[in-house]
Amino acid sequence: MWCHFVGGNLDQQALDIDEREISEYRGVPMCSPPQDPKLVRSHGMGVxxxxxxxxxxxxxxARVFELYGNWQSVNPPPFAVNDFASGPAVTACGADQPVPEFWSYADLLGDVSAGDWVRERIPRFGSTVSALVPDVYPTYLRLLHPAWTIRELDRDRSPVRWRILVDALGAVMHQTVAWGSMIEAGVRSGRETGEGSLWDASPTTGELPACEIVALATVLAEHTTTPDDCYFGFWEGRGFRGVPENHSRLTLPGRRHLLVRGSVCDAGRELQGFLPNIWWPADRAWFVASDVDLMSTYVGGATELANALYGEIELFEAIDSWRGARITWDCDTINPRAAGPHTHD
Known part of the structure; x- marks a missing residue:
C-alpha cells in the first residue's frame, strides 16, 4: 500500500507499506479519572x-498518515481528523466543540518576537524561580507533579499527592520541598521509601499531567483579558524531528523553544507527544513554566490568581513560592538531603 507521511521523522516521505504492518494503536491518557482510550489505525514508531x-x-x-504522537508520550493526543478518534467534547473552557488536534509544523511561528520581553526578564540560567518565570509578578506558586499508583492488570494510573506522602514518610511539607529529600526522610526514619505501597511511579519531570494542565488552563483563562491569544513554547531538546535547524526559536538562557500561538484552552495540545514547557497570554497577566528537569510547574501572576489555584485542591497541588526560591535538586533545607538528584526516582 502506497502511503504518504506527514510530521515526525517520516515527514513528507512516501513509502510502500505492507498492509500487515498497519496496526491498531490504543492511546491511554495517563490521568485520573481514567478517560476512554482512543483507537487509531497506525504505522511506524512515531504512531x-x-x-x-x-x-x-x-x-x-497514496493514503495519508499523519503523526499522532510518540510511543513514549504520557499523554497521547486525540486525532481529530481520524474517524476513530474524533468527535465533539466539552473542553476545559466549557465550550462544546471538536476535540483539539495536536500542534503541527504549520503552527510553528516564524516570528518569535512576542517572547522578547521574556528574554529581557530572564537574563541568565540560574537556580531560582526567576530563572524560569519573569520577575515581574507579585505572587509565585508551585504546582507539584503527582506521583502515581499503577494497577498491574490494565496499567491505569491514579495520582498520589505529595501531602499524602509527607505525612506517611514523616517528612515536612514546605515551600522548597524536594521529592528526593521527602523520600529520604522516610528512609532515615525507618519507614522506607513508600514505593510499591504508597506509590509506584515517581512524578514526571518537565510537564504536568494532561488532565491537570487542562484544569490549570480553565482557571487561567478567567484571569487574563486575552484568553483567546496565548503563546506556547516547546523546548527544542525534546528532539522534534523535521523542524529545520534555522527555524526561529525563542532563545532563553540554557533553553531554546519552538513557539506556537492559540487560545489558553490550547494548553493541552501536544507537539509530537509533548506538552508546552512555557506559556503566557498576550496581556502577560501570568506566566507558566515547566522546566524539563523539574517535578514542579511554576506560575507567576496576581494574588487573585494564586488564591484561585490554591482553592482547587481536588485538581492539583499548589504551594507558595517566590522569585528567589531555589529550584535545584538540593533545594530542600528542612528534610534530609538525598545522596544525589536521581537517588529516589
Missing part, C-alpha cells in the same frame, strides 16, 4: 495515524 485521506504522490494514489 502515524491513518487519516482516511488520499493524495497523489509521484503519480500514485
Amino acid at each position: 502515524y495515524s491513518d487519516t482516511g485521506r488520499t493524495v497523489t504522490v509521484d503519480g500514485r494514489i
Whole structure:
C-alpha cells in the first residue's frame, strides 16, 4: 500500500507499506479519572495515524498518515481528523466543540518576537524561580507533579499527592520541598521509601499531567483579558524531528523553544507527544513554566490568581513560592538531603 507521511521523522516521505504492518494503536491518557482510550489505525514508531485521506504522490494514489504522537508520550493526543478518534467534547473552557488536534509544523511561528520581553526578564540560567518565570509578578506558586499508583492488570494510573506522602514518610511539607529529600526522610526514619505501597511511579519531570494542565488552563483563562491569544513554547531538546535547524526559536538562557500561538484552552495540545514547557497570554497577566528537569510547574501572576489555584485542591497541588526560591535538586533545607538528584526516582 502506497502511503504518504506527514510530521515526525517520516515527514513528507512516501513509502510502500505492507498492509500487515498497519496496526491498531490504543492511546491511554495517563490521568485520573481514567478517560476512554482512543483507537487509531497506525504505522511506524512515531504512531502515524491513518487519516482516511488520499493524495497523489509521484503519480500514485497514496493514503495519508499523519503523526499522532510518540510511543513514549504520557499523554497521547486525540486525532481529530481520524474517524476513530474524533468527535465533539466539552473542553476545559466549557465550550462544546471538536476535540483539539495536536500542534503541527504549520503552527510553528516564524516570528518569535512576542517572547522578547521574556528574554529581557530572564537574563541568565540560574537556580531560582526567576530563572524560569519573569520577575515581574507579585505572587509565585508551585504546582507539584503527582506521583502515581499503577494497577498491574490494565496499567491505569491514579495520582498520589505529595501531602499524602509527607505525612506517611514523616517528612515536612514546605515551600522548597524536594521529592528526593521527602523520600529520604522516610528512609532515615525507618519507614522506607513508600514505593510499591504508597506509590509506584515517581512524578514526571518537565510537564504536568494532561488532565491537570487542562484544569490549570480553565482557571487561567478567567484571569487574563486575552484568553483567546496565548503563546506556547516547546523546548527544542525534546528532539522534534523535521523542524529545520534555522527555524526561529525563542532563545532563553540554557533553553531554546519552538513557539506556537492559540487560545489558553490550547494548553493541552501536544507537539509530537509533548506538552508546552512555557506559556503566557498576550496581556502577560501570568506566566507558566515547566522546566524539563523539574517535578514542579511554576506560575507567576496576581494574588487573585494564586488564591484561585490554591482553592482547587481536588485538581492539583499548589504551594507558595517566590522569585528567589531555589529550584535545584538540593533545594530542600528542612528534610534530609538525598545522596544525589536521581537517588529516589
